[in-house]
């Protein structure tokens with residue numbers, strides 16, 4: 001059997017992430033890094049308008065030059081996304097030498113990780129990978145998930161997170177906690193949000209709900 005890829009969710013906050021190349025493909029990698037708190041550097045003679053807007057907003061630093069050996073110093077994560085397979089191969093070689101995790105946009109087997117398609121709804125992230133076998137299929141599945149999982153999940157997850165924190169604070173017994181957390185998930189909050197009937201709960205309301213549901 002072929003080896004499979006291991007899914008992880010990386011905390012890039014405060015870490016230097018470098019994208020080599022500034023075309024459409026680099027743009028998608030950069031979009032995935034935006035909002036992660038990563039210190040983002042783009043190294044490329046040219047960049048797309050969208051990347052330029054990000055640079056203008058101070059969300060990324062652009063070094064307007066071709067990649068040169070040594071540019072990866074201090075990086076946590078690197079993306080080789082130029083249109084030149086030779087340059088991409090040099091980037092991967094330097095990253096390997098420095099033990100930095102590297103993504104290859106044109107020769108996936110040579111890199112350490114591949115980029116899944118993603119749907120983000122607030123704290124919900126859905127990532128889809130077809131292990132590089134068909135990026136087109138990964139994209140199709142992502143588009144389907146985008147319609148299945150709408151913006152209501154952002155509000156819903158904020159509600160669930162707050163409720164979970166209150167339960168963790170109020171309830172000591174692990175089994176009681178688990179039972180209450182399962183019950184929270186059985187409520188029709190998602191439907192209420194979709195039908196615009198949802199009203200955020202106060203902490204007092206959550207504590208009261210816990211008292212009532214604990215006794216049953």
Ligand SMILES: C[C@@]1(CC(=O)O)C2=NC(=C\c3[nH]c(c(CCC(=O)O)c3CC(=O)O)Cc3[nH]c(c(CC(=O)O)c3CCC(=O)O)/C=C3\N/C(=C\2)[C@@H](CCC(=O)O)[C@]3(C)CC(=O)O)/[C@H]1CCC(=O)O
Nearest residue numbers: 028105106108114115116117129130131132135136138139
């Ligand atoms: C999911 C997504 C995320 C993203 O890019 O951020 C993504 N590719 C997307 C779209 C897409 N890419 C390509 C097409 C044209 C149709 C086709 O070729 O099938 C389309 C569809 C389209 O554009 O409609 C062409 C292509 N892609 C790769 C190669 C090189 C090769 O396979 O050797 C070539 C040939 C280049 C050439 O011919 O020159 C390689 C990779 N593409 C990956 C990710 C990684 C595996 C993902 C996985 O399965 O987990 C991997 C392995 C490496 C990596 O990039 O990390 C994004 C969809 C989401 C979105 O669009 O929002």
Ligand SMILES: NC(=O)c1ccc[n+]([C@@H]2O[C@H](COP(=O)([O-])OP(=O)(O)OC[C@H]3O[C@@H](n4cnc5c(N)ncnc54)[C@H](O)[C@@H]3O)[C@@H](O)[C@H]2O)c1
Nearest residue numbers: 021022023024025026044045046066067082083087105106
């Ligand atoms: N992984 C994917 O999803 C996917 C999808 C399509 C294509 N690809 C591959 O990715 C490559 C890039 O695609 P694209 O559409 O972004 O290409 P593009 O031509 O739009 O962009 C290429 C970028 O690389 C930069 N570049 C060129 N030489 C460089 C150098 N020496 N140093 C730094 N930057 C340099 C250019 O300035 C440009 O910004 C393609 O050649 C193809 O092999 C990957």
